[in-house]
Amino acid sequence: MLKRLLLAAAMPVLVCWGGAAHAQDAPKSYVGNETCAQCHEAEYRRFTEYSKKHHSFQSIEKLQDGLTPQELQQCYACHTTGFGQPGGFVDPVSTPAMKDLGCESCHGPGSLHVETEDPEHIQRDLTIQDCRRCHNEERVRAFNFQPLIRSGAH
Ligand code: HEC
Ligand code: HEC
Numbered sequence: 001m002l003k004r005l006l007l008a009a010a011m012p013v014l015v016c017w018g019g020a021a022h023a024q025d026a027p028k029s030y031v032g033n034e035t036c037a038q039c040h041e042a043e044y045r046r047f048t049e050y051s052k053k054h055h056s057f058q059s060i061e062k063l064q065d066g067l068t069p070q071e072l073q074q075c076y077a078c079h080t081t082g083f084g085q086p087g088g089f090v091d092p093v094s095t096p097a098m099k100d101l102g103c104e105s106c107h108g109p110g111s112l113h114v115e116t117e118d119p120e121h122i123q124r125d126l127t128i129q130d131c132r133r134c135h136n137e138e139r140v141r142a143f144n145f146q147p148l149i150r151s152g153a154h
């Protein structure tokens, strides 16, 4: 009886040793730009040099004095990487590498792709809908008609 129980307990572990199946079953988590840079140096360099997303936390800091903690949390959804998700932004002290927007804001959590190097395991075919998650109509309009951001929201 005991032996059977032990065997049953060992089974899933043995299946996991299969490798790929295990990796795909694990929930994907965020790993940060520096990890992507190891294999995509050119994209990393261009992104860190030219994209305003790479400084998106500064935009929060500019306005944070007038904001309640609840309001600040709302900013994190669009101005940091992976807020509230495995491996994603928690706060600027414990997860400094995730405080700005990064590769994974568009390409999604990269842990599985980093492990397998399989292009199928990272999001590439992005559509305008993926951008609208953050660049929503309300915000586009706010930037067209109210270049000055009032009361910490825009
Ligand atoms: C250990 C190396 C490695 C790491 C780390 C890595 N990649 Fe990749 N990536 C590859 C390889 C290999 C390919 C396939 C060949 C190619 O397109 O250059 C690829 C392809 C891609 C593609 C194109 C997919 C397609 O459909 O053609 C994207 C997008 C991508 N990677 C994003 C990322 C992001 C974002 C990160 C960080 C989360 C990352 N990669 C980390 C190796 C890596
Ligand atoms: C997770 C949220 C998020 C997603 C997804 C997102 N963006 Fe952004 N984007 C932002 C934020 C926030 C800024 C402003 C950064 C700042 O200056 O603080 C920005 C800035 C920009 C800018 C202007 C600044 C620059 O870098 O030159 C462009 C252009 C842009 N995004 C394009 C896109 C496109 C295209 C997509 C879809 C492929 C996309 N974004 C997806 C949040 C996002």
Ligand code: HEC
Pocket: 059, 060, 062, 063, 064, 067, 071, 072, 074, 075, 076, 077, 078, 079, 133, 134, 135, 136, 139, 140, 143, 149, 152, 153, 154
């Ligand atoms: C729904 C997603 C979203 C939320 C929530 C959000 N932002 Fe933004 N924010 C954006 C996008 C997208 C841009 C870029 C707009 C553009 O360039 O068209 C932006 C731009 C900005 C800019 C201007 C950056 C520049 O210099 O061009 C500031 C400042 C800013 N946001 C601060 C904040 C603060 C503070 C909060 C929280 C109160 C916040 N945002 C919440 C999406 C968001």
Ligand code: HEC
Pocket: 033, 036, 037, 040, 043, 044, 045, 047, 048, 053, 102, 103, 104, 105, 106, 107, 124, 126
């Ligand atoms: C604003 C959204 C956004 C961000 C942020 C972003 N990418 Fe991309 N990336 C794209 C889009 C859209 C494509 C697809 C381009 C195409 O199909 O022509 C792409 C394509 C790629 C490719 C495939 C090769 C190519 O150039 O088409 C790689 C590799 C890649 N990105 C890596 C990265 C890495 C590494 C970072 C961070 C340093 C990053 N990306 C940040 C939107 C983004």
